[in-house]
Amino acid sequence: MRIVVFSENNYGCGASIAAYRLVKGLSKNNEVFFIYEKNRAKFNIFRNIKFSVWHLGKSTSIFKNSIFIGFNILSKLTKTNINRWFLFKVFYKKIKDFKPDIIHFHNTYFTHEQIAKLSENFPVVWTMHDQFALFLYNYKVIKFDGNEKVYCPINDWRRKFYDVDKLLNNNDANIVFTPPSQWLADLGKTVINGRKRIEVIHNGIDINEFFPIDKKKARTNLGLKNKFTFLFLAGTGAWERKNSIIIFKALKLIPDLDIQVVAIGSVTKYKFDDNRIINKGAVYTSEELREVYNSADVFCIPSVLDNLPNTVLESLLCGIPVLGSNKGGIQEMIINDKTGWSFDPYSASDLAIKIEFLYNHRDSIINKTEECRNSVINKFSEDKMINSYTTLYKELKKDQR
Known part of the structure; x- marks a missing residue:
């Protein structure tokens, strides 16, 4: 045709x-x-x-x-x-x-x-x-x-x-x-x-474009520590809708949690004094994104409204489960407790509870790689x-x- x-x-x-x-x-x-x-x-x-x-x-x-x-x-x-x-x-x-x-x-x-x-x-x-x-x-x-x-x-x-x-x-x-x-x-x-x-x-999405790679190597290449890593993609465009601010509010409720929080993109609209947050700047190519996703234990998308975000598919194909907002189409992309978890994007306490839960059960997260990839292969x-x-x-x- x-x-x-x-x-x-x-x-x-x-x-x-x-x-x-x-x-x-x-x-x-x-x-x-x-x-x-x-x-x-x-x-x-x-x-x-x-x-x-x-x-x-x-x-x-x-x-x-x-x-x-x-x-x-x-x-x-x-x-x-x-x-x-x-x-x-x-x-x-x-x-x-x-x-x-x-x-x-x-x-x-x-x-x-x-x-x-x-x-x-x-x-x-x-x-x-x-x-x-x-x-x-x-x-x-x-x-x-x-x-x-x-x-x-x-x-x-x-x-x-x-x-x-x-x-x-x-x-x-x-x-x-x-x-x-x-x-x-x-x-x-x-x-x-x-x-x-x-x-x-x-x-x-092409299932061969994103895939799991060695997590320790990915973290080393990005200059990250080998510890529990929480990832999100920030941005100043439509920032109220993308709702990165809820992540900073949630972190204030769990100040003693020993994690590193990686922000990809611009977070210049926000003023934060949490040394757990690492801003790695903008990333464009699939090769760079693969390394970023694979460095994480969990990928978070906190939008107060979104349709069917590419980032969720990319993360899941890399075998990384998703902690996603329960608004819009995001919830249709996540199988609860298998490929991810949902939270209220208007509630910092709900997000903080979920982050702490995932940190305390981090050993079980690494076993979700196959389920995450299959969820995309079977549907997206x-x-x-x-x-x-x-x-x-x-x-x-x-x-x-």
């Missing part, structure tokens, strides 16, 4: 990483055209690739680049959608030449009319990596003070260009939404209300993802005729 996969970013965020992994899997038996708008990769992700890649809105021609920049500036000055109109014209011409069987979106900001136009000629699959496609914002979370926080809501003046109801009510729009988690599917169904098809297809493998999407593509292609 000929498949266009469109992603807002080429790499660097969870949605784009999932899109990239899908493209790699699809390209084994299909002709894939990967299109993205923003270059966020910190390294060359396209080496030894078997698919075509195109950076929409970017050109080797200085003249064409000037046109793209001009339309972006004009859009901001006039508060119109003229830049999206122009990008779509370029995009539509390109894919018509490619003649795809399917267009697969992973985060997009085309208008409802543009998406409908595409779907009339090429069936559209839209993987919902967050709530945007149906709710016009990425996430809505409850903060610790009880107030709501909405991440990345669509600007009021743009709402007329992307109207969810007009897209869902368009009977000619051949589009299927594929949230990776049941949590997001259940939310989506309340909006779709039977007007379009929505189907859970889990994000998949690349093969399962590709088979599910291929089946869907064939159904849509058949219906389009």
Whole structure:
């Protein structure tokens, strides 16, 4: 089959990483055209690739680049959608030449009319990596003070260009939404209300990309001590949703616990005086991440809301159990007491109790490697993802005729 996969970013965020992994899997038996708008990769992700890649809105021609920049500036000055109109014209011409069987979106900001136009000629699959496609914002979370926080809501003046109801009510729009988690599917169904098809297809991962390696060696390479290690990935982007602060609060409740807490990423928003916390900075490649996960006894993901995080799959494939928030789709990825444990992300005491429990039972954790890996292989493998999407593509292609 000929498949266009469109992603807002080429790499660097969870949605784009999932899109990239899908493209790699699809390209084994299909002709894939990967299109993205923003270059966020910190390294060359396209080496030894078997698919075509195109950076929409970017050109080797200085003249064409000037046109793209001009339309972006004009859009901001006039508060119109003229830049999206122009990008779509370029995009539509390109894919018509490619003649795809399917267009697969992973985060997009085309208008409802543009998406409908595409779907009339090429069936559209839209993987919902967050709530945007149906709710016009990425996430809505409850903060610790009880107030709501909405991440990345669509600007009021743009709402007329992307109207969810007009897209869902368009009977000619051949589009299927594929949230990776049941949590997001259940939310989506309340909006779709039977007007379009929505189907859970889990994000998949190459089971050979992450795997167990010697823990002592991993710790030595990272300059860590050979002691109980608690790992989390920090970040200043969407930091309230990612909720790293709860880890620092929990550690204050167990000040005498002899552990080392490794933070990957930026924790500059937080002020902490706990010498057990070791900030190792940003990590990008799979090789580096393998070593980081394998250095840990437990990986913690404390998000107050998340969909189906890649980090959980990566940790489990390395044989490292997960202590995860019981909100969103995270709980769907963990088999309690076998591949991980859940906790209330609003409760520092609950997290502290869980950390202390795991420390006191650390000898039993090392026996969970096989269960952790099998949980991903059986449910979230690349093969399962590709088979599910291929089946869907064939159904849509058949219906389009």
